[in-house]
Amino acid sequence: MKKAPTIRDVAAAAGVSVSVVSRVLNPDSGPVASAKRQEVLRVIDELGYRPRAAARELSAGHALTIGLVVTDLSNPFFARLADRIVWEARSHGVQVVLMTTQEDPHLEAESLDTLLDRSVSGVIATPTGGNIEKWARLQDLGVNVVFVDRTIEELGDADVVSIENFDSARRSTEYLIGLGHTRVALVTGPRSTSTGRARISGYTAAHQSESLPIDHQLIRDVPFRGDAGGDAVGSLLALPQPPTALIVANTAQVQSSVRRLVQKGVRIPDDLSVIVFDDNPWTELMSPPLSVIRQPLDMLAVHALELVLGRMQGKFPEGPRLIEVKADFLPRNSCAPLALAHTTTH
Amino acid sequence: MKKAPTIRDVAAAAGVSVSVVSRVLNPDSGPVASAKRQEVLRVIDELGYRPRAAARELSAGHALTIGLVVTDLSNPFFARLADRIVWEARSHGVQVVLMTTQEDPHLEAESLDTLLDRSVSGVIATPTGGNIEKWARLQDLGVNVVFVDRTIEELGDADVVSIENFDSARRSTEYLIGLGHTRVALVTGPRSTSTGRARISGYTAAHQSESLPIDHQLIRDVPFRGDAGGDAVGSLLALPQPPTALIVANTAQVQSSVRRLVQKGVRIPDDLSVIVFDDNPWTELMSPPLSVIRQPLDMLAVHALELVLGRMQGKFPEGPRLIEVKADFLPRNSCAPLALAHTTTH
DNA sequence: ACCCGGAGTGGAACCGGTTCCACTTTTGTA
DNA sequence: TACAAAAGTGGAACCGGTTCCACTCCGGGT
Structure with a gap:
């Protein structure tokens, strides 16, 4: 040695x-x-x-490193996001320290402390929603914070890159209503997250513009982790008047939800029309292929990195930026017009 | 600030x-x-x-950090492996710097240099197969190297954690032969990777022990990236005497292969029995659910981390370790006995 | 012939920790 | 009561870079 x-x-x-x-x-x-x-x-x-990087950092006071804080790499959404960010960062000579929070604010807090110790110059994160003071402190110490996918409204001066959550939820809801469905169910993340709230709003707006009443039983804002999505689906199916269409509005919940549908032997789209928020290739391989809201991961990653690197070089001095990128809706065969049979079961 | x-x-x-x-x-x-x-x-x-971590590292001469070098986080296999490793490392107070190689030795070399600059104490990697001197140099400078999934035989003193590649391939091949199939195709990684070679050997051994001749046209060792898996499947289906069973022996190739099967309208298992190496939850959601070799990711991650952390603390002084963990075979409905119809098309 | 300015160079302080060592104060034991 | 061993403390060097600054050259302008 x-x-x-x-x-x-x-x-x-x-x-x-x-x-x-x-x-x-x-x-x-x-x-x-x-x-x-x-x-x-x-x-x-x-x-x-x-x-030696350590010597350089010590002298410079900060590292050519950014922290990437995501929930969970076994969620393909974050995995692919991370892949793009790591790749993009590398091409700019910046290393990425990866931390996962498992959706737990306590773990998130720990991660932030660690990143602070490392004197990272920036952080790209999907925040859990807690730790507001900690995020503020980070910014106060000169760390550039960019939130991606979700945000924390209370934190005034952080950049945000997300998809058009409201619009995406609204569009997919309207599509199903347009097919004649009046009982559209929504499974999404908790209202404590910005995405959960925005998607519920979009869903609600679609109903209002079509003058359809909203059955609050059909809105399930449930945790991301575990089998909460599947359980929500299970209980929706067990309703006296079950929905005829379903939107699973969060990547993390798609897998357990679809599994539950398959287990219950629900026929898609005959019994239930389905749209999921996802850009997982396997949605296309199912029979029938699932209609999806495709989230433009590359755009999210590129913008987030551009922001954080730009700030590191002192660009964009004029306050926080909010970038919303458009998510495409890809109708496939998992959605069908409401059969009359449904409404007229005597 | x-x-x-x-x-x-x-x-x-x-x-x-x-x-x-x-x-x-x-x-x-x-x-x-x-x-x-x-x-x-x-x-x-x-x-x-x-x-400040930098100051501590400078003084100590090494960092409480490990490098994780994988091909590609959009491959769910590596994503979940990374998830487990990051999680496990965090609970030991060790940070993870993530690098991806996109299967390119040149990028791998860059990553190794970067990790060296960072004075990481250990590296967990899925090597591309090149950069032998670079790996050696890393070890020479006291960095503990653990290869996971694959290995480089030329590198004598690196620890290795992998699944039983030979056995898994052999078992799944024998299973199909046991169902009466005589033309079993294999799609797997290039022979330049240890896994590619081992899985081909397992496949071959199964044929030999069953005294079946081997048709080399049915063995496709193709690149991981891009659509090479799908193309291999396409050309297998176009054979004058196409296979009646297929093993896709690498996670990275499963998606494109299955997509091609779906596109071509191949009926599973009527036209083709299928087994894939994977532990992707969606394999269960397809109709029919795919038979899989389930790779025990948790075990791979835990063992790899145990080795690298152990070495960091000076344990295991007695030379390199090779840990092979067992992969389970889960037969599902994508495999069926060879119908006579196949063999007696007159 | 004289002075000025910029190119080129090396010495030394500094970044923020750790660690060795010398020194003082306790404590324990004969 | 005396003296060795142990506990407690602070000063200073060190890790490996970066950067400020003083200093030496050299060429060009008056």
């Missing part, structure tokens, strides 16, 4: 001072004679020297 | 020296009078002091 060479080793081998080596390492930090620059570069290559 | 307090601020506020504060921070590094310890802790809490 060898020891890695330091800048002083390089300086000695090249016959120059550490200052010169440092200036070679950081162009534009001062003049270096061309001959010496060549020699230093040669020695660096020969020794396989690489500057 | 405030400045975070340092250890010297704490020392001053508590009326002690930095040495004392440091000893409070690191129990067992020296004695501290109980009264002063209380006072220091009080001040730390009051100031919200947190030690």
Whole structure:
């Protein structure tokens, strides 16, 4: 086990001072004679020297690192988001420290502390909803915070990148109503999350614009984790007057919801028309293929990274930004017009 | 934007020296009078002091961080593996820097350099197969390397955690042969990967033990990325004598392969019996549910982390370990006995 | 011939922790 | 009561970079 060479080793081998080596390492930090620059570069290559990140960070006071805080990588939505962000960050020479919260504010708090210790320059996060003071403190210490997917309204000056939650929910609801459905059920995340609230609003707005009454029994704002989505579906099916259409408005709940439908032997779309919020390739492989709201992950990732990196370089000084990207609705065969049979069971 | 307090601020506020504060921070590094310890802790809490990781690392020479190098987080296999590893690492106070290689040795090399700069104490990786000297150099500099899923045989002293690739392939092949199939196709990763080779061997061994000839046209070792799996399936179906059973032996290829089957209107299991290597929940939601080799991700993650953390603490001094965990075969309805109709089309 | 300015260089302080060591104060035991 | 061992403390060096600054050259303008 060898020891890695330091800048002083390089300086000695090249016959120059550490200052010169440092200036070679950081162009534009001062003049270096061309001959010496060549020699230093040669020695660096020969020794396989690489500057230690920790030393650089200590001196600079901050790291070329961003924190990525997501709920749960086993949710394909976050996994693919993370994939894009890591990839995009790498191409800008920025490393990503990944933390998961499992939707638990306590774990989130721990993660934030850790990121603070690491002196990250920015954080991209899907916040749980809690830890407001902690987020504020982070910003106060100069960490650039970008929320993606969800937001925390109480936190005034954080950038946000999300899809058009209200619109997406409204459009899919209207589509089902347009097919003749009057009992459309909605399974979505808790009202404590911005997405939960926005999607319920969109659902409600669609009903209002079509002058349809809202049955609050059909709105299920349930936790993301565990089998809450499936249970909601189960209890919806058990209703005296069950819904004829269903929107599962959160990626995290799609799997358990669909599983429950399959288990119960529900025929799609004959018994139930289904739309899910997702961009999981397997929705297409089911029979019938599920209608989906496709979330433009790439756009979310790119915008989030652009914001956080931009802020790191001091761009966008004029206060927080809110970027909403459009989510496409892809109708497939899991939705059908309401059969009269449904309404006229005597 | 405030400045975070340092250890010297704490020392001053508590009326002690930095040495004392440091000893409070690191129990067992020296004695501290109980009264002063209380006072220091009080001040730390009051100031919200947190030690800077960079400073600690610089002094220690290494970071409480591990690198996780995987191909691609949009592959659910790696996403869930990463999820478990990040989670498990966090509970041990270790952070994870995530890098993806997109199966490209060049990107892998870059990632390794970056991890070296960060002075990580360990790396958990799914190697692309290249960069042998780089891996060796990493180990030479005291970084603990654990390969998971795949390995590089040339690298003598790295720990490896994988599933029983040979056995899993052999078992699933034997299962299909047992159902009467004589033309079983295999889609798997390239022979340049250890898993590709092992799974082909298992497939071959099953044929030999059943005294079945091997048709090399039915073995497709193709790249992981892109649509290579789907294309292999397409060309298998176009064979003059197409297979009656198919094993897709790599998670990364399952999606494109199954999509192609659906597109081509192949009836499962009537036209084709199918087994996939996967532990994706959606395989269960298809009709019919797919038979799978379920890879025990949790075990892979836990063992990998145990090894890397153990080595960090100087355990397991007796050379490299190879841990193979058992993968379960879950027969579902996508496999059926070979119908006579198939063989006797006159 | 003289002075000014900029290129080029190296010394040394600094970032914020850890750790070694010397020193003082207790404590325990003969 | 005396003296060695242990507990407690603070000063200072160190980890490996970056950066400020003082200093030496050198060429060009008057």
